[in-house]
Amino acid sequence: PEDADPEEFHIRTLAPVLGSEEKARGAVLYHYKHAASGFSAKLTTEQVEDLKKQPGVLQVVPSQTVQLHGNEGGHAKTTRTMGLM
Structure with missing residues (x-):
C-alpha cells in the first residue's frame, strides 16, 4: 500500500509465513524501497511456497x-533483468 511504511509492510507480509514479526525481522536481509518495493530473506522451499500465497x-x-561486465559512460552493463520488468 502506498501509505504504508515499506519495511513494516514487508515484515507484516513475511510474518504469517515465519510465525511472528520477530522471526520475519530476523530473516530479512535487505529492504528494497526506491525503484521497487520488496525484500530479500533467507527462506526454506516450503516458506517460499507459503509466501507466494500471501496477499x-x-x-x-x-x-x-549477476555478473556485471563492460563500462559505458561510467555505468556497468548487464544483460540480466533479475525478474524486474
Whole structure:
C-alpha cells in the first residue's frame, strides 16, 4: 500500500509465513524501497511456497548472482533483468 511504511509492510507480509514479526525481522536481509518495493530473506522451499500465497505478493524470485561486465559512460552493463520488468 502506498501509505504504508515499506519495511513494516514487508515484515507484516513475511510474518504469517515465519510465525511472528520477530522471526520475519530476523530473516530479512535487505529492504528494497526506491525503484521497487520488496525484500530479500533467507527462506526454506516450503516458506517460499507459503509466501507466494500471501496477499500483496506479486512475485517471488530466487537469489542469483549477476555478473556485471563492460563500462559505458561510467555505468556497468548487464544483460540480466533479475525478474524486474
